[in-house]
Amino acid sequence: MPVWLEVIVRTLAAVLILFVITRLLGKRQISQLSFFEYITGITIGSITAYISLDINNDWYLGIIAVSVWFIVSLGIEYLQLKSKKARDLIDSSSTVLIKDGKILEDNLKKERLSNEDLMEQLRKKSIFKVAEVEFAVIEPDGQINTLLKNEYQPLTPSQLGIKVAPEPEPQTVIIDGNIMDEPLATLGLNRHWLNTELEKLGVSLDNVNLGQVDAYGQFYADLYDDQLIVPQPQEKPVLLAQLKKCEADLEMFALSSEQEAAKKLYGDCSARLQQVIDQVKPILTQ
Incomplete structure (x- = not known):
């Protein structure tokens, strides 16, 4: 076999072996490398490079070495899952910095960190004053997590005593000018509805780079032509305006009526509608 052909075969085999091992070891190898996983990744990468290029030695020796590292990695991961002491020994534990x-x-x-590194x-977490931090800890993967003091934390609806209904995730219904039928079906919509929304915006399907529909049925489109200005959906503002007009009409009827029963009825309806407006206004104005 020619040398160039042997290198191609070895490289393809090395890529396949590396892909299989990475998949078997799990996504954590990519997203959150611990100290041991970092060493494992470097070593396995070096061995696969040896399998690919070192034609003077038998390729199966590299596969044996990779297999040993793979088995050791699986054993270490299993040990970490079963024993906290093993996790602390291999990955170390979190350290409080602030x-x-x-x-x-x-x-x-x-942790071999300077004040500049910490700052x-x-x-990166939009914190510029150390005095605002209640607690900061560096995790075994090197990530620093922080907790602000209560007076510096942003207000949430729960702190204000407001109950917020869960909001489903937006669905991407157009990608690169192609309609995604599955996300549309998830929302209970179809292509006819989508084409109608595109006509409202005055854009064609082939000019849409990305299209999304939120939980309230609002359609948003990002176009290839950035010079074109896409009009914002008006359903929410129109609905809010109509509700306010109805409330104002009811209040006017209550003030102009001479009958006490009618005055009270219109006044109660106006107050109830105002309560509804106050509840839905955060949704209709976002």
């Missing part, structure tokens, strides 16, 4: 707005210098030195990580 407590009550004060930097713990000894822990910072232990850089805080700025």
